[in-house]
Amino acid sequence: MRKAWFGLFFLLPLAGIAWFQARQAGRLADGSFLIPTGQRLTPVGEHIEVNDRPMGMSLSPDGKTLAVATGSNFAPRALHLIDTQHQRIRQTLPVGDTFVGVAFSASGNELCVGGGREHDVKIFRRREDGAFTQEARIEIPGSAPSGLALTEDGRRLFVALNLKHSVAMIDLATREVRELETGSFPYTALAAGGKIYVSNWGGRKPLPGDRTDGAFPVVLDERGIPSSGTVTAFDASSGKRLSDIDVGLHPSAMAFDAKRARLYVANANSDTVSVVDTRTDRVIETIRVGPFDGAPLGSSPNALALSSDGSALYVANAANNAVAVVRTGRGKGRVEGFIPTGWYPTAVALDSSGRRLWVASGYGFGSVAALPAGRSGRSYRDRAGVVSVIDLPDARQLARMTRQVLENNRDQSAQPAPAKSGHPVPMHRGQSSPVRYVFYIIKENRTYDQVFGDLPQGNGDPSLVHFGRDVTPNHHALAEQFVLLDNYYAPGDQSALGHRWCTQGYASDWIHKYGNARNDANPMLFAPTDFLWDNARKHGVTVRAYGERGRTVIDPPQASWTDVYQDWKNRTGKIRLQAVPLVLGLKDIYHPVYPGFNMRITDQLRADIFLEEFRQFEKNGNLPRLVILLLPQNHTNGTAEGFPTPRATVADNDLALGRIVEAISHSRYWRESAIFVTEDDAQNGLDHVAGHRTVGLVISPWVRRRAVDSTFYTTINMYRTMEQILGLPPSNQFDLAAEPMFTVFTAQPDFTPYRALPNQIPLDEMNPPARKLAGLARRLAEASARMDFEEPDAADEQLLNRAVWHSLFPARPYPAPPRR
Secondary structure, three states, X not given: OHHHHHHHHHHHHHOOOOOOOOOOOEEOOOOOEEOOOOOEEOOOOEEEEEOOOEEEEEEOOOOOEEEEEEOOOOOOXXXXXXXXXXXXXXXXXXXXXXOOOEEEOOOOOEEEEEOXXXXXXXXXXXXXXXXXXXXXXXXXXOOXXXXXXXXXXXXXXXXEEOOOOEEEEEEOOOOEEEEEEOOOOEEEEXXXXXXXXXXXXXXXOOOOOOOOOOOOOOOEOOOOOEOOOEEEEEEOOOOXXXXXXXXXXXXXXXXXXXXXXXXXXXXXXXXXXXXXXXOOOEEEXXXXXXXXXXXXXOXXXXXXXXXXXXXXXXXXXXXXXXXXXXXXXXXXXXXXXXXXXXXXXXXXXXXXXXXXXXXXXXXXXEXXXXXXXOOOOEOOOOOOEEEEEEEOOOHHHHHHHHHHHHHHOOOOOOOOOOOOOOOOOOOOOOOOOOOOEEEEEEEOOOEHHHHHOOOOOOOOOHHHOOOOOOOOHHHHHHHHHOEEEOOEEOOOOOXXXXXXXXXXXXXXXXXXXXXXXXXXXXXHHOOOOOOHHHHHHHOXXXXXXXXXXXXXXXXXXXXXXXXXXXXXXXXXXXXXXXXXXXXHHHOOOEOOOOOOOOOOOOHHHHHHHHHHHXXXXXXXXXXXXXXXXXXOHHHOOOOOOOOEOHHHHHHHHHHHHHHHHHHHHOOOOHHHEEEEEEEOOOOXXXXXXXXXXXXXXXXXXXXXXXXXXXXXXXXXXHHXXXXXXXXXXXXXXXXXXXXXXXXXXXXXXXXXXXXXOOOOOOOOOEOOOHHHOOXXXXXXXXXXXXXXXXXXXXXXXXXXXXXXXXXXXXXXXXXXXXXX
């Protein structure tokens, strides 16, 4: 059966059949949802709305209450208590922070919750009226408690301490905490047959000679991607470490079959479930849970529920937006089918009858929540989490659901494939293309309407424009002279997710769960599949990377934006830069000076550094076939004193883009070039269509001129297009399913070069000193000054957005936040 699914899944993306009309992200006319990953949602069951990103669930022993812990990095965290009989929220308790850890005691009268960034464990007790109230808080500094488990006798609580690479053994009577060493970044704990098992998200601790990045205790492969996953077993009474078991990558949730002494471990970065014999602590089977035989990575199994008789395992395939039904118990485990869910299921539980499945979808149905009164634009934050209750399907129903899941995960752009031969984007790998050189430029955080809402030929809202033609003349000219993409989306919420989608075409469970809360260059951020540069180099395509993804050392370290700008402008050479790649796979291809994300550095300096080397490539003819550049200044510094105004930093970014395109279009390489431009995400503004709609550009002699293309495209379609042109195979399920951007290109080239337009806003138009401001403007300037602009999106996003808004529109009220 699964082989038949393979044919359906693999062949449909390039079939060229318009199964759906062109559409926009959000709720569709048939009641389904189109999300910015290019997938469709058709969730079954009844649905209960909770706060964003539900990640931990626990069913009370009597089956009457479902506890749900949410862990959003931008919405309020909460502990929801759901009445399972009436399928409604009975109580919501605000909590400072939570993650995946939530567990009832055997009596059901106590509830333990891991405190995540609050570095504690919270204990709630049921009152006489049935409601819960917090009774105690056990602090464990610097630990980021994650999943947890009570021992079978209820006397001890074991808590995975994610940041301490250990598990806490807590005596609940005395509240004494004892820490036991585990592997790296433990995810959760499970009590099983007198033992405690801890899944080590980051695998074993590095040993002498292991490859690491020198900063985080994670064993890496040559690409810089984590290469180990383990489970550590302890004696539940003594805490003695018994064994370390090698499993798949990013081991997360676990389930235990006591009758058969089997431990099931979900391996999110391997798309497998490991089966461990708990009598010997050895892996006896590995079950692949991808959507078809031979599927590349891209399912992210991260949560498990086991039937009471051990015959069925329910696996939350987060990236497929589905629960895999796995038949277990006798013989080898096998996938029988899939149940469609909401976006990114993160927790599953079976009710006491074994006939209903509870599923938490971390990203709900996308950013489709009701807008506050008076607000016309959408933000990615307009989203709620969802808990669904699903009657388990029979065989016929499961077969129908499986077909739906496979259809949901194919390309949704509904565009026809090119009918004529000679199209610049090859239909199949190995076919020739007149485009030999690909330039990929990644920018920061803008929605479509913020920049292009003033273009009447596109689907824009002028009232939401922040940086119109006066600020971004080159963006506007490029969109008008080439092709305007007015239905283009970035899948990521914020930079941590956004840069993964841009550079890998896929994002891991770690980053989907933490979001920007852990945007710290940890290799655990990375998906298990190749970066674009890895895929290229494996297949003989030369690569040069500029700024994506690395850090910058500035000498002198205290140099201000003005110091750097004046040094660039006057060519004094007093400021020295060193670029350090943050991904091992970039080591030999990363420009040694070109700055990464650092808001003290003008994009004009970045353009100069690139163009200096580009002129050398012009002379020697050795231009790499894939060139990746970061241009981050449109992120802005808010209204921080000592930095340019928001419109000046965006104008800086615009001019740099124009200069780079001008140079390429006047070079010997122009006739064989295509330039792709994208924002990493759309977090810093509103858009009247969808919170993920963003700015995308494709610039080439082989691109349609003066056209508007409203095909539904995402970053992943752009990623696949570059792969297709360069002759690279897809590296995961997402770029495999994505249709290349055929409609953007033409077989009749126009070699007219581009002429960059000068900036209309002075690049050194500075924010006024805070002391000269009053009221809200002063408070926002002071808040901007406290923000961290050394890493992408390390600054408080909402405060930054407010500062930018009031800088541009001092007389207009800031749009109302999402309803909660």
